[in-house]
Amino acid sequence: MSLRLFTFAAPARFYALAGALIPWLWAATALLAAAGLYIGFFVAPTDATQGESYRIIFIHVPAAWMSMVLYLVMAFWAAIGWAFNARLASMVARALAPTGAMFTFVALWTGAFWGKPTWGTWWVWDARLTSELILLFLYLGYIALINAIDDVRRADHAGALLAVVGAVNVPIIYFSVKWWNTLHQGATISMTAAPKMASTMLTAMLLMTLAFWAYAFAVVFMRTRAIVLEREQHTDWVGALAHGKQQPQGAGS
Amino acid sequence: MTGVFRSIVARDLRLAARRRIEALLPIAFFVVAVSLYPLGVGPEPQTLRQIAPGIVWVCALLAAMLSLPQLYGGDFADGSLEQMLLSGESGFSIAAAKALSHWVVTGLPLVVAAPAFGLLFDLSGAALLALALSLLLGTPILSLLGGLGAALTLGLRSGGVLLILLILPLCIPALIFGTGAVGAVESGLSPRAHYSLLGALLIATGLLAPLATAAALRIALE
Numbered sequence: 083m084s085l086r087l088f089t090f091a092a093p094a095r096f097y098a099l100a101g102a103l104i105p106w107l108w109a110a111t112a113l114l115a116a117a118g119l120y121i122g123f124f125v126a127p128t129d130a131t132q133g134e135s136y137r138i139i140f141i142h143v144p145a146a147w148m149s150m151v152l153y154l155v156m157a158f159w160a161a162i163g164w165a166f167n168a169r170l171a172s173m174v175a176r177a178l179a180p181t182g183a184m185f186t187f188v189a190l191w192t193g194a195f196w197g198k199p200t201w202g203t204w205w206v207w208d209a210r211l212t213s214e215l216i217l218l219f220l221y222l223g224y225i226a227l228i229n230a231i232d233d234v235r236r237a238d239h240a241g242a243l244l245a246v247v248g249a250v251n252v253p254i255i256y257f258s259v260k261w262w263n264t265l266h267q268g269a270t271i272s273m274t275a276a277p278k279m280a281s282t283m284l285t286a287m288l289l290m291t292l293a294f295w296a297y298a299f300a301v302v303f304m305r306t307r308a309i310v311l312e313r314e315q316h317t318d319w320v321g322a323l324a325h326g327k328q329q330p331q332g333a334g335s
Numbered sequence: 336m337t338g339v340f341r342s343i344v345a346r347d348l349r350l351a352a353r354r355r356i357e358a359l360l361p362i363a364f365f366v367v368a369v370s371l372y373p374l375g376v377g378p379e380p381q382t383l384r385q386i387a388p389g390i391v392w393v394c395a396l397l398a399a400m401l402s403l404p405q406l407y408g409g410d411f412a413d414g415s416l417e418q419m420l421l422s423g424e425s426g427f428s429i430a431a432a433k434a435l436s437h438w439v440v441t442g443l444p445l446v447v448a449a450p451a452f453g454l455l456f457d458l459s460g461a462a463l464l465a466l467a468l469s470l471l472l473g474t475p476i477l478s479l480l481g482g483l484g485a486a487l488t489l490g491l492r493s494g495g496v497l498l499i500l501l502i503l504p505l506c507i508p509a510l511i512f513g514t515g516a517v518g519a520v521e522s523g524l525s526p527r528a529h530y531s532l533l534g535a536l537l538i539a540t541g542l543l544a545p546l547a548t549a550a551a552l553r554i555a556l557e
Binding site: 216219220222223226227230231235236239240243244247248250251254255258259261262 | 483491536543547551554
């Protein structure tokens with residue numbers, strides 16, 4: 083089998099590769115998260131103004147980063163799947179959406195937990211919070227649309243179009259919300275003035291980000307494998323897999 | 336291009352004129368929804384004046400969403416939409432014409448009716464003018480984006496609600512600058528920046544949304 087750029091674009095080969103990678107990804111997730119949480123909760127110094135409550139930053143900030151990056155990744159793979167009719171890319175996009183929505187929700191929820199002790203409120207209509215909420219709506223819209231369309235091909239392509247439109251709109255929404263926020267002067271708390279961070283804090287945050295990346299890869303691969311099996315259920319290799327053979331045959335080469 | 340554009344607009348307007356009650360339903364919804372707010376919030380003029388632009392805009396947004404499933408629904412059901420797309424005419428002009436006729440039927444009456452409802456909320460003359468102008472610039476954006484949502488959800492079981500879920504987040508910038516214009520007038524500032532931004536949004540949406548709508552229609556019908 084010769085390795086080319088698109089070797090693993092064949093669902094059967096991707097299935098085998100992802101299956102081999104998943105245990106390693108889970109191990110990486112566990113190790114990185116354990117190290118990140120240990121440094122974040124036991125090594126990093128207590129914040130001078132926020133006390134111990136700031137430590138949720140080690141989950142909050144990486145989750146917020148992931149939520150934004152995953153939307154772009156999802157839109158990218160969906161667009162590739164649409165433009166080049168690459169089935170696997172569409173499946174990956176579909177698998178990414180729930181993970182992205184989960185990270186958005188985690189970012190919002192941990193943000194509320196952080197806001198309550200530091201600001202005395204669960205929620206302010208700050209530009210970043212509002213944009214993150216709108217991002218969650220965009221994820222939910224995408225998930226709702228691809229699930230509402232029964233025809234797989236149409237669902238993939240319509241979802242791709244929506245994801246691309248959303249990706250184009252995200253900066254517009256962000257800046258309009260930001261401007262709206264400064265006009266209304268509702269939130270007096272500014273989060274933009276980031277205090278200087280101790281290097282251990284930065285290390286912990288970096289480790290947690292890597293852990294979240296590994297987690298996202300692991301979960302998305304697992305979900306993609308399930309989608310591959312569902313969509314390729316009539317092919318020979320899935321049949322062979324179902325009848326007890328361990329190694330799936332590459333679908334022609 | 337202009338031929339198909341004009342004939343689709345003329346046809347849709349004629350259809351709307353023959354189903355007058357149906358065409359007026361979004362306006363009726365707008366009237367009822369706007370009138371509910373003072374009952375819910377309380378009749379203090381100061382409060383009402385403050386929330387008026389937001390209420391009128393949000394209700395206009397929802398009213399514009401209401402009639403969207405019918406934008407392509409009828410043509411899709413009787414097959415004429417497929418014929419239009421097969422005719423070789425540009426999908427862009429078909430989508431733009433549909434959005435324009437939707438705006439004329441639902442957006443324009445809202446622009447006309449909104450100042451009258453501003454009076455209910457004790458808005459000043461200048462604020463009423465700003466409200467009408469911001470709606471004049473903003474409602475076409477809603478129709479254009481709504482056309483995209485209607486095309487994406489064409490023929491789906493829960494299309495109506497799904498459409499609203501898809502399109503409302505995209506309408507947020509128009510809502511912000513539309514209500515911002517009225518708010519600026521009320522606090523004695525110039526609303527020009529808001530008009531410029533709404534105009535920029537309108538131009539960008541007018542160029543991009545029909546393209547995306549045409550693509551969505553082809554996806555739905557392929």
